[in-house]
Amino acid sequence: MVLKILSCFDPAGFHQSKEDYSLFTRRSSETFVALLVYVDDVLIASNSMQAITNLKVLLDQQFKLKDSGDLKYFLGLEVARSKEGINQCQRKYALELLEDASLLGCKPAKTPMDQNSKLSKYKGKELKDPSMYRRLIGSLLYLNITQPDITFVGHKLSQFMAKPRLPHLQAANRILQYVKGSPSQGLSFSSKFELHIKAFANVEWAACPNTRSSITGYCVFIGESLVSWNSKKQQTVSRSLIESKYRAMAIAVCEIVWLISFLKDIKVSHSKADLLFSDTQVALYIGANFVFHERTKYIETNCHVVRNMIRLLHVRTKS
Incomplete structure (x- = not known):
């Protein structure tokens, strides 16, 4: 998709970012347009609605895109805009994780990890089915996008992917209990x-x-x-x-x-x-x-x- 967009954008004056190859930008004296590509999903941002409309027409001519309107949901991210700024969360994704783990009715935890916990790759009973643990940790790492407070324990538990043990699974479930307390928690980006x-x-x-x-x-x-x-x-x-x-x-x-x-x-x-x-x-x-x-x-x-x-x-x- 990125290569196709590159061939499409060369005559349109877009510049591919050297720091993020999925980002394309175009700036003039009055307008700024940014386009972010993830596989076949595209985000467009600009200070000009006319520039956005023109870009949609250009992309539709090349790829026959489906216009989803204003950004509200993208790759599991829920986005809300106001005069104060932009808020992001993953509430729907978090609730799905809780449901998959059968923890929707669990008691919320106040912290994502027990401060006295001493996890080791040698202590505890090995899990018979490690794939369940690996899938859960991968899902929790994606939740880090809007919940930085679980980053430390999430990355710590990812060290035990090869041979996860029962204490590791219990610690992962503790993260879900913490998420249960505030599934709508996310990030805010102020406009001022x-x-x-x-x-x-x-x-x-x-x-x-x-x-x-x-x-x-x-x-x-x-x-x-x-x-x-x-x-x-x-x-x-x-x-x-x-x-x-x-x-x-x-x-x-x-x-x-x-x-x-x-x-x-x-x-x-x-x-x-x-x-x-x-x-x-x-x-x-x-x-x-x-x-x-x-x-x-x-x-x-x-x-x-x-x-x-x-x-x-x-x-x-x-x-």
């Missing part, structure tokens, strides 16, 4: 915001009981709107908390750099300094110090990545 990128990065040092790898977590905001987040296990075992902190900060910086490149690609100027917040003063001191000592030289590459790209600030984890 300051174009300023701010990110927060943190790490849980040596958190994996099997490999002693650290867990990185970050979130990126444009203004007050959350636009990107992730939680994943670091590929390298860190020998100190500061090393793991700096690796987490470097990962967050890479995400910010991609986001800035994406904004440039769609001709959106971002002049303010990008901010990265961390709760560790020592990591910030290393970022500001150009002299590498024996104990920190093994993270020199990450230090340069962070220092050259981002302004570092301290934030307390406790009020």
Whole structure:
């Protein structure tokens, strides 16, 4: 579909994004048009209704499209627009997950994971049918699109796909119990915001009981709107908390750099300094110090990545 659209759009003045090959944009002095393609589903956004109409005619001539009208439902995402901004959720998808797991009538949980839970790939009875667990975790990972608060536990449980055990399934059902409490929970993107990128990065040092790898977590905001987040296990075992902190900060910086490149690609100027917040003063001191000592030289590459790209600030984890 993307290749067909490319051949169709060349004479129409559209530009294919280098940061997201499924995105096509066209900007003139007065209008901006964006087209996003996912297999045979297409989204169109513009500040001109006439530009949208013209684009629909062009696409219909080539592909005989079905016009679904204003965006309300797309790939499991429910979208609601107002003067205040755009709200996204996956309520229908969440309820379907609960129904498939026979948990529609379950008691809601206050948190997505028991804070005292210590999951291991060696403890617990192996599941006879691991496909059920794998399907459930895959569905929960897709729910992360609008529910960032289940990202950590969802990615943690995805580490046990090869040989899932009963405690892993119980933890996955705990996520569903948490979702039951607020199936309509989602994201809000305000129409009135300051174009300023701010990110927060943190790490849980040596958190994996099997490999002693650290867990990185970050979130990126444009203004007050959350636009990107992730939680994943670091590929390298860190020998100190500061090393793991700096690796987490470097990962967050890479995400910010991609986001800035994406904004440039769609001709959106971002002049303010990008901010990265961390709760560790020592990591910030290393970022500001150009002299590498024996104990920190093994993270020199990450230090340069962070220092050259981002302004570092301290934030307390406790009020």
